[in-house]
Amino acid sequence: MNKKAKELFSVLKTGLLDQNPIFVQLLGLCPTLATTTSVPNAVGMGLAATFVLACSNALISLLRKFIPNEVRIAGYIVIISGFVSMVQMLIKAYFPSLDKSLGVFIPLIVVNCIILARAEAFASKNPVLPSLMDGIGMGLGFTGALTIIASVREVMGAGTFSGIRVTPAGYEPVQMMIMPYGAFITLGILMAAVAFIRKLSEKIIISKAETVENTSNETSGVNQETNKIESEIKENISSDSSKTNEKNLTGSDTSENVSVTKASGSSDSVPSKDDENEVEEVEN
Amino acid sequence: MSGLFILMLNCVLVENFIFHKFLGCCPFMGVSNKPDNAVGMGLAVTFVMTLSSAVTYLVYHYILVPNNLEYLQTIAFILVIAALVQFIEMFLKKFIPALYNALGIFLPLITTNCAVLGSALLEVEKGYNFIYSVVFGMSAALGFTLAIVIFAGVRQRLELADCPKVFKGMPIALVTAGLIAMAFSGFTGMSIS
Numbered sequence: 111m112n113k114k115a116k117e118l119f120s121v122l123k124t125g126l127l128d129q130n131p132i133f134v135q136l137l138g139l140c141p142t143l144a145t146t147t148s149v150p151n152a153v154g155m156g157l158a159a160t161f162v163l164a165c166s167n168a169l170i171s172l173l174r175k176f177i178p179n180e181v182r183i184a185g186y187i188v189i190i191s192g193f194v195s196m197v198q199m200l201i202k203a204y205f206p207s208l209d210k211s212l213g214v215f216i217p218l219i220v221v222n223c224i225i226l227a228r229a230e231a232f233a234s235k236n237p238v239l240p241s242l243m244d245g246i247g248m249g250l251g252f253t254g255a256l257t258i259i260a261s262v263r264e265v266m267g268a269g270t271f272s273g274i275r276v277t278p279a280g281y282e283p284v285q286m287m288i289m290p291y292g293a294f295i296t297l298g299i300l301m302a303a304v305a306f307i308r309k310l311s312e313k314i315i316i317s318k319a320e321t322v323e324n325t326s327n328e329t330s331g332v333n334q335e336t337n338k339i340e341s342e343i344k345e346n347i348s349s350d351s352s353k354t355n356e357k358n359l360t361g362s363d364t365s366e367n368v369s370v371t372k373a374s375g376s377s378d379s380v381p382s383k384d385d386e387n388e389v390e391e392v393e394n
Numbered sequence: 395m396s397g398l399f400i401l402m403l404n405c406v407l408v409e410n411f412i413f414h415k416f417l418g419c420c421p422f423m424g425v426s427n428k429p430d431n432a433v434g435m436g437l438a439v440t441f442v443m444t445l446s447s448a449v450t451y452l453v454y455h456y457i458l459v460p461n462n463l464e465y466l467q468t469i470a471f472i473l474v475i476a477a478l479v480q481f482i483e484m485f486l487k488k489f490i491p492a493l494y495n496a497l498g499i500f501l502p503l504i505t506t507n508c509a510v511l512g513s514a515l516l517e518v519e520k521g522y523n524f525i526y527s528v529v530f531g532m533s534a535a536l537g538f539t540l541a542i543v544i545f546a547g548v549r550q551r552l553e554l555a556d557c558p559k560v561f562k563g564m565p566i567a568l569v570t571a572g573l574i575a576m577a578f579s580g581f582t583g584m585s586i587s
Contacts (some may be wrong), residue, residue, distance in 0.1 A: 140508050144416035191469040214515050217468040221508045290414050294572030302565035
């Protein structure tokens with residue numbers, strides 16, 4: 111993978127995970143709360159917003175040298191509302207049932223803070239391709255978050271997942287979850303859960319980075335920055351334990367080296383438990 | 395007359411813009427950390443929304459409909475609202491400086507408040523006449539003000555409350571908003587007619 115593609119990919123990933131518009135930046139609350147009563151609604155809303163976000167980002171980035179600074183916000187709003195009108199007509203023509211259930215929230219994509227925020231913060235300063243990727247990444251991050259919230263609400267509140275029954279016959283749906291107030295409470299609890307996972311994964315990333323750098327320094331001699339903590343730990347570790355550790359880690363972790371050293375706030379939490387145990391072993 | 399009164403009561407309590415329709419949630423979460431700010435924001439929104447309801451009604455029925463341009467309503471409305479907000483800001487600065495000092499900083503935020511555009515779109519959708527539109531806009535905004543002021547009061551207490559660390563900040567605020575919304579949903583059973 112060449113450098114440029116890598117850069118574009120990292121822009122995409124930023125939107126999807128690190129700077130997730132809903133869980134991290136808390137932008138665009140209104141559609142989040144209103145359209146997550148069922149999964150199809152949430153996906154429809156998310157994709158509509160993604161389309162607008164990608165197109166408006168690309169166009170604004172193309173026009174960034176022509177739009178005078180004083181009237182830029184008004185200019186952005188006109189561009190965005192143009193795309194929103196297009197989406198609105200397309201949805202009305204091809205998905206009339208979606209149009210009915212989303213109602214006023216399709217035209218309200220115009221005032222969705224995410225879109226204006228990305229136009230102002232990213233598209234007005236970057237070339238076309240990264241802006242497009244940023245739009246797609248942010249949009250998909252938005253869609254993903256909406257889908258998660260909607261699945262929780264739909265499964266608990268109606269016992270179905272996008273219309274298909276998934277709960278056993280005796281399950282009594284929790285009416286509260288699909289009522290308006292359920293939206294606030296679900297989002298609050300999910301945000302707390304995301305904060306918890308991020309905290310956990312940050313801890314793991316730090317400790318993982320230490321062990322990875324230890325092993326790679328001794329075995330393959332990859333030059334990496336070593337900071338104070340690592341050298342301290344290295345001194346504490348007896349050669350025996352690090353050798354055994356090395357066998358476990360080099361296989362799985364050298365490939366993750368790049369992402370780990372970046373130390374971005376989000377990592378997969380699946381393999382984390384094993385690694386944590388290993389770290390504890392090492393320190394003992 | 396009683397129709398108007400029912401519409402008003404309905405907008406303020408039963409179909410509250412924030413707790414029932416989820417319109418205007420961004421400023422609701424963003425500007426509600428202090429009761430003073432909440433009152434300022436609420437008044438500014440009330441002011442703008444009442445005026446914008448009137449103006450968008452006129453624009454829609456006397457400019458867009460005669461020219462068969464209904465499909466431009468989103469663009470037209472957002473431009474009208476942005477221009478109106480700008481105009482109100484300049485007008486207040488020039489003629490009523492006291493009010494401008496109180497509401498000034500909230501005015502630019504209102505352009506991107508979905509409650510304003512939302513009420514304009516809903517009025518068209520429901521086919522209200524001029525007076526109903528204005529009353530709808532005003533009472534919806536009053537409902538918004540009521541919600542944001544109540545929430546700001548609760549939130550001030552919330553800062554001192556002892557809650558789990560991961561819930562600190564936004565998550566607990568959202569859960570609290572949910573509980574207030576639940577209280578508001580008690581009005582749903584009310585029948586006034």
